[in-house]
Amino acid sequence: MTEQSDRPYHHGDLRRAVIETALAMLHEEEGWQFTLREVARRAGVSHAAPYKHFPDKAALLAELALIGFDRLRETLLAALPASAASLRETFLPVARAYVAFGEANPALYRLMFGADAGKPSEVHLSERALSTFAILTDFLARGQEAGLIRERPVPGQAAACWAQLHGLTMLVIDGLLLPEKVGDDAVTAALTTLLEGIEA
Amino acid sequence: MTEQSDRPYHHGDLRRAVIETALAMLHEEEGWQFTLREVARRAGVSHAAPYKHFPDKAALLAELALIGFDRLRETLLAALPASAASLRETFLPVARAYVAFGEANPALYRLMFGADAGKPSEVHLSERALSTFAILTDFLARGQEAGLIRERPVPGQAAACWAQLHGLTMLVIDGLLLPEKVGDDAVTAALTTLLEGIEA
DNA sequence: TGGCGTAAGTTGTCACTGTCTACATAGGAG
DNA sequence: CTCCTATGTAGACAGTGACAACTTACGCCA
Incomplete structure (x- = not known):
């Protein structure tokens, strides 16, 4: 036995x-x-x-969070269209992929931004997290060069985009975007609002 | 003794x-x-x-979270200018107050949106949380009526705004908006981006 | 080839936790 | 004035994170 x-x-x-x-x-x-x-x-x-x-549970959780950033990074890169299409055609798939990632891995996503996985700032300032953030920054920088995106200081604009995606994802995870309260496709609506704030 | x-x-x-x-x-x-x-x-x-x-620790935490929503609601209402000034003059103070609330009460704010205070959906769908969310919805609805805000379905637009504020606040709490990385006043930059997405 | 240092597992232990049950107290309705 | 019941107390239990002391066996070097 x-x-x-x-x-x-x-x-x-x-x-x-x-x-x-x-x-x-x-x-x-x-x-x-x-x-x-x-x-x-x-x-x-x-x-x-x-x-x-x-060394302790927090360290394990921190590693899980970092793995989350690895996976998110790959998810975003996979969703990035190869050809430089219009802004909408490039941005929306990536943004959707981001939100979908959170929806598919709610606990992992929460952990990534939570306070239980070591000190949040340490996790978020690690290379593996920063390189994920960088995808967005690069995207905006290229978009501005191509004249597709309104010219603004990239870091601040990136913060705005990231904040939007993150907040939206949290709302989705928490089930706060009930169709009967917030319309059929609130995610698209929110992303459109964001788009209208950055497109040239 | x-x-x-x-x-x-x-x-x-x-x-x-x-x-x-x-x-x-x-x-x-x-x-x-x-x-x-x-x-x-x-x-x-x-x-x-x-x-x-x-009944258990989660119930206590849930009550703390609800108190957080009470306090946030009052903070936002207090920041709302009485006179109907321009959109910027109305929106920015409230938005700043929101972010400042999170910055001043990081743990409480995290708890409010975390998963440890009972089921998140229950907390967020409670009257005390919804009435806080409603401040934003009402604000946008009035803004649209006054022609200050781009006409869009209010719930989706509200989702976008809330997401932006929430995401921004989290970034601030996590210390991700380092001035040397993201510019002097990333919060203002991000809020401006949002504003440019909703103003008429 | 053989011996051994050390990384990787094991068992045992500790203080402490959340939660339950049984009992004590006292404040207020009748 | 009495008793019901809400509120508080003491004690017990299983289970936890973390540490220490002991074992095992992998892989390096003579």
Whole structure:
């Protein structure tokens, strides 16, 4: 019955296993209330083993958040049209992809911007997060050069765009954009408002 | 030394005391890691007493979040100019007050939109939260009537504004709007972008 | 090849938590 | 004046994060 003899003393890839288990639980339980011990149990190791790879729970959560930024970055890059079409045709898919990412990974997205994954500022100022932010900055800079986007200081404009996307995503995640209260496609409406604020 | 005889058996106003203590700790510790038992200790009651007023910790946090919406509502109303000035002169003060509220109460603000205070949708769909959201909706509706704001379906436009303010506030709280990275007054820049998206 | 240092796991323990149950008190309605 | 019940207390329990002391076995170097 017990398969204790099967399992070797050393897991071999515990760090990855812990991360993947935690990601799974984050998704299943829609939150990070899960316990480190439960993660260890599901990974098939002792309750203290994860501590060999993460100093504490916050450190694990911080790594999950960073993975979230990695995934978001790839999602956005994948949604970026190769050809330089019109502003609308370029911006909307990316913006939609952003919101969709949050909708598909609500707990992960919350964690990324929450205060439980170490110090937020540390996570957000890390290379992996900043390079995700940079996608937007680059996009706006190129858009301004091409004359598609109103000329404004890029960083401030980027802040505005990011804020809009982030806020919108949170509203979606919280289920605050009920169609009967806010119209059929509030996301498109909001994105259009943003667009009208930046297009040349 | 011990003042056990001073304190009457019944506190008299424990519910309020618990809330106020929790609010204080929320502010002091910049988060809601505090324990219910510590709250009870500081309130000078036994560790189980708070359970007579809140079924669990999440319920207490939910009440704190609702108080946050109350305070935000009053802050916004106080910032709303009485006279109907220009759009900019009306909108900017309110928007700034919103962001400033988040900056001044980072933990409370996070809690209001976090997932730890009961189910977020329940908190946000409560009367006390909705009436706060309504300030913005009303403002936009009146602005459109007066011809100051571009005519768009109000709910979608409101979603866009709220998203912008919320996202901006989060960026500020997280310290992501470093002047050297994003310009001197990124908040104003972002709000201006928003304004350019809604003004007639 | 063989021995060994050390990274990676294990068990055991600690203080402490949220929550439950049983009991104590006292304030107010009848 | 009495008793009901809301409010508070004490005690118990399972389970947690974190640490310490002990084991195992991988992989490097003589």
